[in-house]
Each structure stands twice: as C-alpha cells, then as structure tokens.
Amino acid sequence: MRYWSLLxxxxxxxxxxxxxxAPISPEWWLPAGPNVSAGHLHSVSSAGKQIDxxxxxxxxxxxxxxxxxxxxxxxxxxxxxxxxxxxxxxxYFHGSQRLEVIWTIIPAAILVFIALYQMGTWASVxxxxxxxxxxxxxxxxxxxxxxxxxxxxEDGKLxxxxxxxxxxxxxxxxxxxxxxxxxxxxxxxxxxxxxxRIKQDAVPGLTIPVWFDTDQAGHYELVCAELxxxxxxxxxxxxxxxxxxxxxxxxxxxxxxxxxxxxVAAVVTGSQGR
Amino acid sequence: MTSRLRFVLIxxxxxxxxxxxxxxxxxxxxxxxxxxxxxxxxxxxxxxxxKPQLQEAVRKALADLFGPRPQEIKVxxxxxxxxxxxxxxxxxxxxxGVQDIVYTEANSGKKVAVVGGYGLYRKxxxxxxxVQGAGDGPTAEFLYPLPRDYRRGVFKFTSTAPSNxxxxxxxxxxxxxxxxxxxxxxxxxxxxxxxxxxxxxxxVIFLSMRxxxxxxxxxxxxxxxxxxxxxxxxxxxxxxxxxxxxNWKATETLxxxxxxxRTEPTRESVLRGRxxxxxxxxxxxxxxxxxxxxxxxxxxxxxSFVERNIFDKVVFRRKSLDTAIEERYKELGDEHKSAQxxxxxxxxxxxxxxxxxxxTFDAYKNRETTNWDKGSKDDWGNPLRAANLNLGVYKGGxxxxxxxxxxxxxxxxxxxxxxxNLLPDDQIWDVVxxxxxxxxEPDLLKDAEQIKKSxxxxxxxxxx
Numbered sequence: 001m002r003y004w005s006l007l008x009x010x011x012x013x014x015x016x017x018x019x020x021x022a023p024i025s026p027e028w029w030l031p032a033g034p035n036v037s038a039g040h041l042h043s044v045s046s047a048g049k050q051i052d053x054x055x056x057x058x059x060x061x062x063x064x065x066x067x068x069x070x071x072x073x074x075x076x077x078x079x080x081x082x083x084x085x086x087x088x089x090x091x092y093f094h095g096s097q098r099l100e101v102i103w104t105i106i107p108a109a110i111l112v113f114i115a116l117y118q119m120g121t122w123a124s125v126x127x128x129x130x131x132x133x134x135x136x137x138x139x140x141x142x143x144x145x146x147x148x149x150x151x152x153x154e155d156g157k158l159x160x161x162x163x164x165x166x167x168x169x170x171x172x173x174x175x176x177x178x179x180x181x182x183x184x185x186x187x188x189x190x191x192x193x194x195x196x197r198i199k200q201d202a203v204p205g206l207t208i209p210v211w212f213d214t215d216q217a218g219h220y221e222l223v224c225a226e227l228x229x230x231x232x233x234x235x236x237x238x239x240x241x242x243x244x245x246x247x248x249x250x251x252x253x254x255x256x257x258x259x260x261x262x263x264v265a266a267v268v269t270g271s272q273g274r
Numbered sequence: 275m276t277s278r279l280r281f282v283l284i285x286x287x288x289x290x291x292x293x294x295x296x297x298x299x300x301x302x303x304x305x306x307x308x309x310x311x312x313x314x315x316x317x318x319x320x321x322x323x324x325k326p327q328l329q330e331a332v333r334k335a336l337a338d339l340f341g342p343r344p345q346e347i348k349v350x351x352x353x354x355x356x357x358x359x360x361x362x363x364x365x366x367x368x369x370x371g372v373q374d375i376v377y378t379e380a381n382s383g384k385k386v387a388v389v390g391g392y393g394l395y396r397k398x399x400x401x402x403x404x405v406q407g408a409g410d411g412p413t414a415e416f417l418y419p420l421p422r423d424y425r426r427g428v429f430k431f432t433s434t435a436p437s438n439x440x441x442x443x444x445x446x447x448x449x450x451x452x453x454x455x456x457x458x459x460x461x462x463x464x465x466x467x468x469x470x471x472x473x474x475x476x477x478v479i480f481l482s483m484r485x486x487x488x489x490x491x492x493x494x495x496x497x498x499x500x501x502x503x504x505x506x507x508x509x510x511x512x513x514x515x516x517x518x519x520x521n522w523k524a525t526e527t528l529x530x531x532x533x534x535x536r537t538e539p540t541r542e543s544v545l546r547g548r549x550x551x552x553x554x555x556x557x558x559x560x561x562x563x564x565x566x567x568x569x570x571x572x573x574x575x576x577x578s579f580v581e582r583n584i585f586d587k588v589v590f591r592r593k594s595l596d597t598a599i600e601e602r603y604k605e606l607g608d609e610h611k612s613a614q615x616x617x618x619x620x621x622x623x624x625x626x627x628x629x630x631x632x633x634t635f636d637a638y639k640n641r642e643t644t645n646w647d648k649g650s651k652d653d654w655g656n657p658l659r660a661a662n663l664n665l666g667v668y669k670g671g672x673x674x675x676x677x678x679x680x681x682x683x684x685x686x687x688x689x690x691x692x693x694x695n696l697l698p699d700d701q702i703w704d705v706v707x708x709x710x711x712x713x714x715e716p717d718l719l720k721d722a723e724q725i726k727k728s729x730x731x732x733x734x735x736x737x738x
Contacts, residue, residue: 146453146460161714165672167452167461222464230413231460234398238464262536262674262703264433264529 005077012070019063030055031194034218034241044216048197050121057117061110125198131209132177138170139181140210142189142202145231147222153256164256168237173248174217182208190226193239199225217243304396305343306406308333309425309485311492319489320496328495331505335491339515340484344392344405353483353519355476362391362477391477394470398462399478407481409654417458418589420656424478425485427518428653428687431670433529435683435692440525446475448671456667483518490514530683534699536674539707547708548718550701554729560696561730564705567649567660567689570722572712574662578689580646582659588646589657595646599639607631653687660689666713677706 022028026040030052033044043052080090124130135156141148146167153162158181172178182191184202191210192199198212214220222237242248310316312332315323322329341348347362349355355362395403402417404410407424414421422429431449432441441449450471453461462471494510537543546556551572555561569575575582583605587598610631631638652658661669670676670685681702682694693702712718 144458148455159714161711167455168464230401230416231458234460234462234465236464259673260536262532262678264531264675 002078002081005074005081008077009070009074012066012074016063016067016070019059030197033195033214033216034220035216038216043195043197044214045196045198046213047121047125048195050124051197054114054118054121058114061114128209132179132211134177134179137172137178137180139183140170140191140202141183141185142191142224142228142235143185144187144229145224145235147191147235147237148185149237151252153252162256164252164259166255168222170222170237170239171242171248171251172239173242173245175213175215176245177211177213179209179211182210187228188226189224189228189235192223192225193220194223195220201226214241217241303343303345304405306336306484307404307408307410309406309408309488309492311489320493322492322495325495325498325500328498328500328505332488332491332495335506335511336484336488339487339511340480344396347392347480349480350483350515350519353515354523355480362473362480391473391475391480394466394474395477395481398465399474402458407478407485419457419658420654421458423485423654424482425489426653426687427482427486427521430685430687431676431680432683432686433675433679434525435528435530435694438686439528440522442526442529443472443475446478447471450474452671454669455672456665456669479522483515483522486518487514490517530679530694532675532678532682532699532702534703536678537700537703537707539711543704543707544711544715544718545708546701547704547706547711549725549729550697550705551708552722552726552729556701558698559701562693562696565722565726568663569660570726571719572663574660576660578645578649579660580642580650584642584646585650585657585659595643596639599642600635602642603631603635603638649689652689658688663709663712664716672710674703674706674710677709678702681705 018028023041026032026036029040030043032040043049136152136158138152139150139158141150147170149166149168149170150158151164151166151171152158153160153164155162180191182200182202183206184204186204188204189202190199191202193212196212196214198210200208200210202208218241220239220241222239224232224235228235240251242251308329311319311321312329313321313323315321322332339348339350349362400411401413402409402411402421403424404414404421409421409423411421427440428438429441429445429449431454432439432445434440434442434445449459450466451461451463453459462474466474491506491511491514494514495506498505550556550559550562551564551568552570553561553563553565564572565576566578567574567576579585581602584595584598584602587593587601588595593601650657650659661667666672668677668680670680680690681697682692682699684690684692697705708718
C-alpha cells in the first residue's frame with residue numbers, strides 16, 4: 001500500500017505548482033494596476049510595495065515549510081510503510097523534549113520575526129502621525145450603498161460653499177499622496193482599493209484619515225469590503241487617476257461647472273444608443 | 275465499491291460548486307402581479323371588485339399589449355420602442371421568430387452582447403422596485419422613503435411642466451446615474467455602462483407604460499356593467515394606450531428652461547431669498563408660504579405637517595397614529611410639568627390645575643390627525659415630510675438648475691407646489707441662492723420669528 005503516499009505527493013506537487021505558477025500570471029497574482037503590460041509583480045502604490053513584500057516573505061516562509069513537511073511526510077509514508085515481516089517494528093514512545101522544544105522555538109522565532117518586521121509598514125500605512133502633510137483630496141462618506149465624495153473646491157478647504165459633491169467618483173493625481181477623510185453615515189463600511197492594497201473600515205462617528213498614491217494613471221476600482229447590508233454588492237466606485245495635476249484641475253473645473261449649472265443643457269442629446 | 279461511489283458523489287458535487295450558476299439572477303420564472311385595483315375594493319380609485327369577466331378582459335388586453343410575462347415582452351405598436359422588445363430583453367424580432375441581439379458600440383465598433391433592460395432591471399432594480407415596477411420588491415419594506423411605484427406614470431424629480439408631466443430620458447438618466455441623495459436610491463454610474471443605463475431607462479418606461487395602461491383600463495372597466503358582454507372594446511384599449519404613449523412622447527418638449535440666468539449669489543441676493551422664504555413680497559412676486567411646510571427655521575417642521583415626533587413614531591417605529599398621538603400628548607404634558615419646576619418657571623408645581631397643557635387632548639388629536647391625513651401623504655399614499663433645508667441634502671439634485679425646477683415647478687406627486695407663476699425668475703434664483711447658503715450659515719434664520727413678523731406686517735401683503 002505504499003503507493004498511497006504517491007497520491008499525497010501528487011496533491012503536494014499540484015499545490016507547489018500553483019504556488020510557482022501564480023506569480024507568472026496576472027490573473028492569479030495580486031491585483032495589478034490598470035496597465036497590466038507594465039508588469040504585474042510590483043504593486044503600483046508605495047504602500048502596496050511594502051505590503052506585497054511582506055506578503056511575499058510570508059509566502060516564501062510558508063512555502064519552504066510546506067515543501068519541507070510534505071517531503072518528510074511522503075518520504076516517511078513511502079519508505080517506512082509496508083516493510084513486511086523483516087522490517088523493524090514500529091515502537092511507541094511518549095514525548096521528546098528536544099523535539100518539542102525545536103518545533104516550538106522555530107515557529108515562535110518566525111512569528112516574532114514577522115511581528116517585528118511588519119511594524120514599520122503598519123506604522124507608515126495606518127498611524128495617524130504618518131499621514132502626509134498635504135491638502136486633503138476629499139472627504140469620503142460611506143452610506144448604504146454608495147460613496148459620497150466631497151472635494152474641496154478652489155479654496156482647498158472642506159465644508160465650504162464651493163465644495164464639489166460627487167457620488168462613487170474618486171479622482172486623484174499620479175505620483176502624489178492623496179489624503180482623504182473617511183466617514184460613515186450609517187453602518188460599518190470598508191474603503192477598499194484592491195490595486196493599491198488600501199483597506200480601511202469606515203466607522204460611524206469617526207473621521208479616519210486614509211492616504212494612498214500610485215505611479216500609474218488610469219482607472220481603478222473602489223469597493224466596499226465590509227458586508228454592510230443587502231446592497232453591499234452595489235457599493236462600488238470608479239477611481240480615476242490623472243496623469244498630471246493640470247488634467248485633474250481640468251476635471252475639477254468641469255465638474256464644478258456642471259454642479260453650478262443654471263440652464264438646461266444646450267442640446268439634449270438624443271443618443272439613446274439605438 | 276462504496277468508496278468509489280462516494281468518490282463519484284464528492285467529485286460530482288465539487289465540480290458543480292466550481293461551475294456554479296452564472297446568470298443565476300435571471301433563472302427561474304417571475305410573473306406580473308395584478309394591481310390591487312383588480313380584486314380589492316378601493317377607497318379613492320376605481321376598482322374591479324366583483325367583476326371577474328372584466329378583470330379577465332383587462333388581463334388579456336395587458337398581455338396582448340405588453341406580453342403575458344416579464345420574460346415574454348411585447349412592445350405595443352407605436353410606443354417608440356423597437357419592435358420585438360429590443361433593448362428591453364436580449365432579443366429582437368426577426369421575421370416570425372426572435373433572436374439574441376448584439377450591439378455594435380458606436381465609437382469602437384466592438385460587438386457587445388446586450389443583456390437587455392429586463393435582465394439589468396432584474397439584477398439591480400427589481401429587489402426594491404418590484405416585478406411590475408410597483409415599488410413593492412422584497413427589500414422595499416425596509417426603506418424610507420419607499421421606492422417609486424412607476425405605475426401611475428408620475429415621477430417626483432422632473433425638468434418638465436405642467437402638472438405631473440413625464441420625466442425626460444435625461445431626468446431618468448440623472449436619477450439612475452447619480453442616485454437620489456437622502457433616499458435609498460443609489461448611484462449606478464460605477465455599476466452600469468452608459469448603454470446599459472439607457473436599456474434600464476427603456477425598461478422603466480416600459481413598466482411605467484404598462485402600469486398606467488393597466489390603471490386606465492381599470493378606470494374604463496369600472497364604469498362598465500359587470501355582465502356586459504362587450505366589456506371593454508378595442509377602441510377603449512387603443513385609447514388607454516395612446517394617451518400614455520403620447521404623454522411619454524411629448525415630454526421632451528415640455529422641459530422648463532429658466533428665462534433668466536442665475537443671479538450671482540451675493541449677500542443681497544441671499545438675504546432677499548431668505549425674506550421671500552419667510553413670506554415677504556417683492557416687486558411683481560406674490561408672497562409665498564414656504565414656512566407653512568418647511569418651518570420658520572427650514573427644519574421641515576412646518577405647521578401643515580404632522581409633528582416630527584409623531585411622524586417618526588408611525589413611520590420608523592411602526593406605531594399606529596392614535597398610539598403615537600396619545601404618547602406624544604403625554605410626553606408634552608410631562609415636559610410641561612417639569613418645565614414648571616425649573617427655576618423661573620411660572621406657576622406653582624403643587625397646583626395641579628395649572629400643570630395642564632394649554633390644549634385639550636381632543637383638540638390636539640384632531641389637529642394632528644388632520645395634518646397626517648391631509649398634509650403628510652404623497653399621491654401614492656406614502657408618508658412624507660417637507661425637507662430640512664439645513665442639511666444640504668437635496669434629493670432632486672444640488673445644481674442650481676435642479677433647485678430652480680423644484681421651486682418653479684414643484685415636486686410631482688408630493689406636496690411641494692409649483693411657484694413659477696407666483697415668483698418671477700430672478701426671485702426664484704434668490705431663493706435658490708438662499709437655500710444653497712443656508713447649510714453653511716445657519717444663523718440666516720436665527721431671528722426668523724422677528725423677520726417673519728416684520729416682513730409680513732408690510733402693508734403691501736395680500737393673501738396668496
């Protein structure tokens with residue numbers, strides 16, 4: 001019956017194969033930026049780069065441990081099963097202090113290493129003191145089931161008369177730190193930009209600063225990552241990253257112009273797509 | 275070999291789980307529900323209670339015009355929709371049969387399969403707006419305000435006039451794209467492409483037409499004797515349909531365009547707007563009664579509406595109106611009593627006679643019940659309140675043109691009347707400027723009582 005061990009080996013080999021294949025395929029790896037041809041292995045945001053490196057380290061550690069334990073398991077089941085009447089009889093013994101100390105200390109050391117190693121990343125992504133000292137991009141208020149986004153108008157200050165109100169439409173500029181204030185007007189939501197590896201819960205009663213950047217212009221996705229009610233699946237937003245500040249300003253101007261519209265559109269377009 | 279059998283079972287169920295059920299939201303059949311006018315006695319509208327033959331005739335007419343089931347769409351001739359229900363469902367009529375349609379994108383020339391308004395509606399809209407667009411989907415009961423019932427053909431926020439006009443496609447598009455802030459209607463811009471939103475608009479208009487034709491046919495049938503063999507005639511059906519279709523077709527020409535550009539939002543304009551809001555008459559304008567509903571401080575607590583506290587008890591805590599009024603009266607009495615114990619409160623606490631409210635319970639109940647019945651319902655019979663204008667939440671949109679439309683032509687089906695004939699355009703713009711400034715300057719209405727007194731005491735005031 002030693003061939004059973006080959007079945008186990010097969011499962012392990014498939015797992016390792018997937019593990020090895022994942023980085024090659026953009027579909028299987030972590031979410032990439034809008035321009036996939038520019039390479040998908042490196043995240044497009046500076047927080048993402050740090051977070052991904054942690055991810056890769058953990059993946060390597062668990063990968064090595066996985067391969068090691070699988071080799072040992074398959075080896076033991078293949079060679080020591082079915083030794084027949086001539087083989088040495090298996091013996092039972094209770095406890096081995098040396099073995100137990102080793103298998104406690106090694107994982108503990110790995111855990112302590114990971115815990116210490118990630119602290120810098122956590123601090124730079126989440127600590128309020130690490131928030132960039134820039135003008136806020138917007139105030140984002142989550143509500144069932146949409147993102148209400150309020151940009152400071154030309155005066156750069158929020159909560160003033162020239163604020164721009166948008167729904168589900170987040171704009172910022174490539175290569176610049178964007179700082180938003182995240183709020184919720186009803187229940188828990190979670191502001192999630194998968195490609196930028198930014199995820200932050202929106203908590204009723206709290207105003208939470210969130211900051212992010214990217215080195216790739218284009219369209220991204222904003223989703224809600226906290227089950228917030230029956231319409232959770234609808235809670236998505238469009239994120240547009242502009243190539244230059246001028247492009248962003250242009251967009252802001254046109255949006256403000258639309259918001260202050262006092263006339264019926266010159267021509268109501270009859271484009272019904274038929 | 276039982277283990278082999280088990281293996282087959284497990285492997286089978288795993289592969290089922292993996293393949294899943296794509297498009298599951300379109301699986302299964304759904305069917306139109308009759309309107310409550312068919313079989314139930316109605317208070318204010320015609321009904322077909324006890325007229326089974328006529329009920330059947332109306333059902334048949336509807337099925338002939340619009341198809342018997344949501345999955346089997348027919349488009350009445352001349353309705354403006356392409357034949358065969360194209361864009362309503364994902365097929366079109368070719369010869370005698372139907373076939374799936376493919377849409378060629380105008381700018382890219384790419385061919386895209388069309389889901390169809392029906393499929394999109396079923397995925398995104400049905401759970402609130404219901405199968406026949408009656409605003410009675412399974413999630414509707416958790417919402418306030420309730421989802422729109424399309425079947426009256428009345429939509430609140432339109433750019434068109436006069437009374438209860440149809441919305442333009444642009445109006446519907448705006449509602450779907452940006453949602454209605456302050457309600458549960460979300461923005462769909464990030465979920466659907468432009469052409470998909472157009473398909474949903476088509477389907478909403480289709481459902482609205484169907485619902486309104488249903489109402490019209492019931493009104494006609496209600497006048498017919500229940501044993502009349504002729505029942506409703508082909509002419510009746512054609513007439514019911516034509517009125518509805520023509521109204522939808524005419525709507526694009528009914529858009530109200532302001533005659534004057536917006537006044538610059540200067541201090542003077544804002545203050546003028548405030549005085550108009552509080553009832554002052556300027557020039558050729560007539561005094562308007564904004565505060566009756568919106569309240570002196572624009573908190574949506576005017577005297578024409580039931581008290582906020584009672585409204586909340588009925589709408590959000592699901593109490594009966596009588597219980598809510600009783601409880602509120604008791605609360606008011608308690609507040610009144612404790613106020614007398616405060617330092618500086620007038621009247622001795624020991625004197626039970628003076629601790630009574632100035633108004634008797636019957637008078638209070640009478641007034642609040644009337645307010646509830648008369649003032650606090652929209653045309654659909656749903657509870658309604660005037661907007662609190664201090665919050666900066668504008669359901670129909672925050673662009674000056676949106677607020678202009680709300681003031682000049684009112685909100686269809688709700689209590690907000692049209693003011694276009696009472697105020698000249700420049701004064702409407704003053705009010706718009708005031709409303710846009712109020713959330714940032716709550717002090718504008720700090721002395722509302724005195725201002726109201728002084729502006730309405732002016733000799734020029736005539737009644738509205």
